[in-house]
Amino acid sequence: MNNQTNNTNNNKAIKTAIQPTRQEDYAKWYQEVIVASDLADNSDVRGCMVIKPWGYAIWEAIQQDLDRRFKATGHVNAYFPLLIPLSYLEKEAEHVEGFAKECAVVTHHKLTTKDGKLVPDGELSEPLIIRPTSETIIGAMYSKWVKSYRDLPILINQWANVMRWEMRTRMFLRTSEFLWQEGHTAHSTPDEAMAETLTMLDVYEDFAENVLAIPVIKGEKPCFERFPGAVNTFTIEAMMQDCKALQAGTSHFLGQNFAKASEIKFLDKDGEQKYAWTTSWGVSTRLIGGVIMTHSDDNGLICPPKIAPQQIVIIPIYHNDTDKEHVIQYCDKIHAEVSEFIYNKNPVRVHIDNRDIRSGEKSWQWIKKGVPIRVEIGMRDINQDILCVSLRHEDVKIKHNIKKDEFIANAVSVLDGIQRQIFEKAKAFRDNNIVDIDDITKFNEFFNDELNQDRGFVNAYAVNDVIIEEFIKPLKVTARCIPLNQTNADGVCIFTGKKVTQKMIFARSY
């Protein structure tokens, strides 16, 4: 697999590491990037993926950064049961409606051999479902823990696996089991709960933009796209390179719906028994899918420095054992110096690849895995006191010859520059692909596959009512969000002609 060439000097098709290219077949390209970068693998278990070490290390970096943000905003972690009694789910009508069709149901608690075959045995008196989300099971505990306004707020987050039985799965984006975090908070006033909901949306926005380098639009979901049981759902929406939208995180104001369902009541200062106001908010391993589709190119993953499992890979080059020893010693010293530096609150992650395989093969592996900086070091470089440096987000042929000390001194600022540049690139792409549309004909043309291949986001006046689904569903378009902080004047809904005060974002989506 080392036959990639990248020759722009003639008209032959450029052979890229990932086949097909994004242009040729985006969906297939996505799957191939995951394989080539060794992020994940399909398992034999329907809809369940295996997150391989490279992919899991990205998740660990995401977890660590987010966890720090959650704690900085006053939250603590806890752990609640995986299994939820059916009776809990039934307490909130919309909630059960939303999740009943995709629940893994546990009905037995042992296996027995019958006619030489293992079969379920020990039927449960009440079936249990594997949590698709934990509002009901956590709510049941909060109702035990909360007695007085003094017990509020409760600000808890959980890192966990959840299960939603999906019929069509796609690695990271939609799998039956996935990993996520779910924050669940309870408050004594609606204002405090709403403030929490929006604070966590801000945390997600800042994290997406500054850590994942994914620009997002912060908004409220249209009423017909809310989380089942929520009063308001807020979202951060990202644009992938095929111009489809990805919902990257959500924060829900649950009002008193779940507090009523779970009986979370408290004695308030005024001596009255009241239901608490609750929120929930979550992001998942889906973010890794978003990272892949925002930044990667036809040679594989481009990993934002802040979450890259290795930020710098050093490839020693030698042709005999004397050189080998010398070169590796030299690499070790650079490794030691660079990994003393702190970037994003962690030591810079540097790796020396001294496997016994050809250096060209090594380079291509790290290209496909998306490592931000590659450094090749041979005897000639050592003698000239320079390093041969390649940056993953640049054209694959570009190599920089940099003085060794200069490279070391600037390593952190180069990482930071890459982080900023890939964000700016993604942001420019996103901004170039949002169009304002003010009549339904143009809207229909924009999303007509025969007239327009180059679909992006549409920003249009629209009424916040399920009625608009009849206009957009036939186009396979969804209403993504009503952006917050709009400066738009009042306008007219392009579908219904009704007067409205806000625009809405429309797109095809994952």
Next chain:
Amino acid sequence: MNNQTNNTNNNKAIKTAIQPTRQEDYAKWYQEVIVASDLADNSDVRGCMVIKPWGYAIWEAIQQDLDRRFKATGHVNAYFPLLIPLSYLEKEAEHVEGFAKECAVVTHHKLTTKDGKLVPDGELSEPLIIRPTSETIIGAMYSKWVKSYRDLPILINQWANVMRWEMRTRMFLRTSEFLWQEGHTAHSTPDEAMAETLTMLDVYEDFAENVLAIPVIKGEKPCFERFPGAVNTFTIEAMMQDCKALQAGTSHFLGQNFAKASEIKFLDKDGEQKYAWTTSWGVSTRLIGGVIMTHSDDNGLICPPKIAPQQIVIIPIYHNDTDKEHVIQYCDKIHAEVSEFIYNKNPVRVHIDNRDIRSGEKSWQWIKKGVPIRVEIGMRDINQDILCVSLRHEDVKIKHNIKKDEFIANAVSVLDGIQRQIFEKAKAFRDNNIVDIDDITKFNEFFNDELNQDRGFVNAYAVNDVIIEEFIKPLKVTARCIPLNQTNADGVCIFTGKKVTQKMIFARSY
């Protein structure tokens, strides 16, 4: 709940924060410590517990320290599916035998409403079980990933939840769902796999003794106590304060059993197809139960400094608003200075408790939660430049008046001293309660409830054969392990009279 007195000058019974005391009812005391220290709570879901923030923070400290050790020994993390097809389990005969009786079985993938009631629907063609452990599902992936000796070793760890349907549960020690880590490695030679098995046992021993302050005996499990499917199981065994044994961690040499079951084959250097040699090893949230039962006293938890969610709690004492502002400013400065120090690779965890409740109530809450160092600061202390310091592992009445600068300068060494002292105390207790016994009559007397209440561990020559179970089972005793590195001469099995070369540890156990 602030009515504890601790008066040793008269003959009245001392009222302790935990009722009953260890002496009065050890099992009940254990449950009460968990409640009083706010570590966990029972859920309505059979056998499943909720790990509350204080307990989960201990688990996070455990995870962080262990994870660093796993990575330092060359391991990486990954994530495998929660659900395992029955057909996987069936591949290893002993394994299925060992786990079939306690499996949560998923049989349906949705719910539907029938006669106004939610019922399981969408029956699966093959039932799935929730992982009780992951050898089979991980083995299936390794068989895909391993082709050549170049692909070995695979050194992967997973942090996950697992489920074993237990009929009698006890928080942390035995619950249907628990959190753990499971390492799964594959090697090209048996020697390398055995070396891995023992390396990880050493990691566990060092972690238990130096982080949890729990002295452990490292040994091999008797052949009749092995993990289902293992060739050898190694264990670290700890003694609780009631002299019962707790298996605190295990490391398994699986030989080629699971490689054959899962078809993990590789082309070796010599051109031959061979089965890999695998290992697995794990510790779980059960360790928290071990921490509670090793160190705690009749006033609640005593948490080893290295895993304490807060290592130092500062309690400001004031009687008016002018004092309050002054005292809290003073506390803030100490907080800032002490949390600059690094202990066990993290900043010292200091918390100022400025809640509006009485300081006596605060103190007792932190005593019950096991915080190693409490510091009370009032105006008089400030004027005298001293701090009133209490150490959790000492008698509750002891207070040290320490110069402020001295306290700050010594904070880390005091934490380290506490860590060492509680380990030494536990070790002395353990060593005082191990007896060498060389005949069966004394063995029977030792474990006879009417003759001896003060049971500990017995160290005795015994044959490594299931035959000895008929002697020990009636006494409710289990064979814990054959300690490694024995210096014992040859001897005679106290049960069978057979010549043996090693002693074995016997005890009642959790």
